[in-house]
Amino acid sequence: NAGVTQTPKFQVLKTGQSMTLQCAQDMNHNSMYWYRQDPGMGLRLIYYSASEGTTDKGEVPNGYNVSRLNKREFSLRLESAAPSQTSVYFCASSGTSGVGDTQYFGPGTRLTVL
Amino acid sequence: GQQLNQSPQSMFIQEGEDVSMNCTSSSIFNTWLWYKQDPGEGPVLLIALYKAGELTSNGRLTAQFGITRKDSFLNISASIPSDVGIYFCAGQLLNNDMRFGAGTRLTVKP
Numbered sequence: 001n002a003g004v005t006q007t008p009k010f011q012v013l014k015t016g017q018s019m020t021l022q023c024a025q026d027m028n029h030n031s032m033y034w035y036r037q038d039p040g041m042g043l044r045l046i047y048y049s050a051s052e053g054t055t056d057k058g059e060v061p062n063g064y065n066v067s068r069l070n071k072r073e074f075s076l077r078l079e080s081a082a083p084s085q086t087s088v089y090f091c092a093s094s095g096t097s098g099v100g101d102t103q104y105f106g107p108g109t110r111l112t113v114l
Numbered sequence: 115g116q117q118l119n120q121s122p123q124s125m126f127i128q129e130g131e132d133v134s135m136n137c138t139s140s141s142i143f144n145t146w147l148w149y150k151q152d153p154g155e156g157p158v159l160l161i162a163l164y165k166a167g168e169l170t171s172n173g174r175l176t177a178q179f180g181i182t183r184k185d186s187f188l189n190i191s192a193s194i195p196s197d198v199g200i201y202f203c204a205g206q207l208l209n210n211d212m213r214f215g216a217g218t219r220l221t222v223k224p
Contacts, residue, residue, distance in 0.1 A: 040217075042214025042217055043214040058211060092156070102162060103159070108154070
């Protein structure tokens with residue numbers, strides 16, 4: 001099992017460019033999440049998908065869109081990147097969206113927006 | 115709002131010493147979790163706490179879910195060099211949303 005995989009590992013964008021971050025899990029988990037982590041701060045939830053076909057906003061959704069393509073894959077899209085979106089992005093998955101269900105994290109995508 | 119205040123921000127300790135860190139919030143959480151993050155990696159779950167007052171151990175790690183459900187602490191006993199990393203607390207709400215503390219950066223000197 002690879003667990004949670006993310007691509008790309010690193011990306012540099014110019015302001016206004018768009019891109020999609022990919023995430024896949026092979027644990028047959030129902031729920032998937034996207035977080036961003038900024039220096040000196042904990043992770044902040046951008047969007048999550050409790051099950052295939054559903055998505056919900058988290059704490060900081062502005063400037064992002066998500067797609068739960070199928071049970072395995074959950075992508076995060078930046079339509080018009082801004083320097084404030086420079087961050088490390090983590091995808092996570094859990095068996096269910098139930099309270100206390102363990103979330104497993106991917107290795108992260110380091111995004112720089114110039 | 116539902117922010118977590120984690121302290122201390124950083125700790126420099128000698129190998130063999132015990133470590134204590136905590137998280138507090140003005141909001142009630144249904145679950146408290148503690149994660150460790152190594153450089154260039156995603157967070158890895160250390161301990162999950164599900165009930166107010168719960169005290170749980172995982173090897174040299176011990177964590178407690180505060181009675182008020184607004185706080186939690188993590189203790190590491192007899193620290194070793196591989197304990198180095200950033201430790202995050204996280205609180206989970208009823209709607210499955212999660213909030214993370216800003217992290218405690220631990221350095222262990224041999």
